[in-house]
Amino acid sequence: MVKKMTAMQTVIGPTHRGRFQAQGLSLEESEAWAVPIPPSTEEGEAMLLKLESKLEYRDAKLRKDAFDEAKNFIQKSYKAGGINAVRKKTFMVRSTRRERVDVEILNGAAFHLVKNV
Amino acid sequence: MNRDFDESIILMEDTSAAHDFWRKKIHELYANREKGMEFEKEIIELFPPFKLFFERNEFLLQRKHRLFDFQEKWDSEDGNPIFYGYVPRTFRAIRIIQAPPQDTTNQLSAWVEKSFTNFSEEIKAFDATGSYELVIYIEMNSLTFRYAMILIYFWISRRAVKPRHEELLIERIYNTRIRGNDSLHY
Numbered sequence: 001m002v003k004k005m006t007a008m009q010t011v012i013g014p015t016h017r018g019r020f021q022a023q024g025l026s027l028e029e030s031e032a033w034a035v036p037i038p039p040s041t042e043e044g045e046a047m048l049l050k051l052e053s054k055l056e057y058r059d060a061k062l063r064k065d066a067f068d069e070a071k072n073f074i075q076k077s078y079k080a081g082g083i084n085a086v087r088k089k090t091f092m093v094r095s096t097r098r099e100r101v102d103v104e105i106l107n108g109a110a111f112h113l114v115k116n117v
Numbered sequence: 118m119n120r121d122f123d124e125s126i127i128l129m130e131d132t133s134a135a136h137d138f139w140r141k142k143i144h145e146l147y148a149n150r151e152k153g154m155e156f157e158k159e160i161i162e163l164f165p166p167f168k169l170f171f172e173r174n175e176f177l178l179q180r181k182h183r184l185f186d187f188q189e190k191w192d193s194e195d196g197n198p199i200f201y202g203y204v205p206r207t208f209r210a211i212r213i214i215q216a217p218p219q220d221t222t223n224q225l226s227a228w229v230e231k232s233f234t235n236f237s238e239e240i241k242a243f244d245a246t247g248s249y250e251l252v253i254y255i256e257m258n259s260l261t262f263r264y265a266m267i268l269i270y271f272w273i274s275r276r277a278v279k280p281r282h283e284e285l286l287i288e289r290i291y292n293t294r295i296r297g298n299d300s301l302h303y
Contacts, residue, residue, distance in 0.1 A: 092226055093303070097228070097288070097303060
């Protein structure tokens with residue numbers, strides 16, 4: 001019985017997982033998703049915005065271009081039909097040792113639609 | 118012209134050629150002991166305590182050892198990443214992000230992080246769970262390429278090289294060989 005319930009939970013549980021991260025020498029912030037329906041481009045951009053708003057002004061300003069690139073990646077992915085595979089993209093802040101914004105698709109799909117109804 | 122690569126690799130005119138270039142250069146490190154010894158000499162100059170470390174831990178790779186090239190995980194569109202591979206002998210992953218140079222500054226960033234996937238679909242015969250990867254961002258010129266290769270060499274050469282050792286070398290290389298007047302304080 002226990003086994004049966006676990007299997008059932010697996011079927012109905014979130015199958016689309018991923019996260020946006022802002023990382024660096026002294027920074028590690030993230031905004032994750034684990035949902036039954038793939039996140040839309042609108043939801044992706046909203047999560048990016050939420051992540052940016054979590055950062056201190058200095059860290060957000062430093063990563064402005066990296067956040068723009070991450071946003072462009074969402075749009076490009078949508079135009080290409082969405083993402084259906086495990087993937088990681090890193091958008092660097094040039095002239096730094098490790099300041100960046102990461103996008104990770106860890107399971108399932110993402111950015112197939114502009115808006116989920 | 119640099120004898121290791123031509124302008125088309127720098128400008129990424131053909132990302133497939135750039136991808137193959139990285140795989141070839143990394144695999145060459147397995148057997149080219151002359152190059153390896155040259156790199157170890159420079160690593161010791163950068164961080165003298167590594168001399169004893171090299172004496173106590175021998176180089177583990179040979180030409181016959183494998184280098185996995187994750188064909189599904191590199192991006193031919195933008196080179197982010199241009200190469201994503203795994204060295205089973207030393208249990209190490211490498212992710213390289215390459216971009217065409219935007220100016221004449223030296224752009225080489227690097228860090229070590231836990232791999233975001235266990236590569237189970239790509240390498241069924243090996244358990245890569247919990248492995249770490251060296252991540253490199255590079256805009257190619259002869260200097261950034263040389264230090265990227267030194268970082269890769271050190272990372273894959275011995276299982277005894279821990280993420281903290283690699284981070285020490287990254288910090289030393291970045292601060293003494295890469296950082297310029299244009300660099301930010303990060």
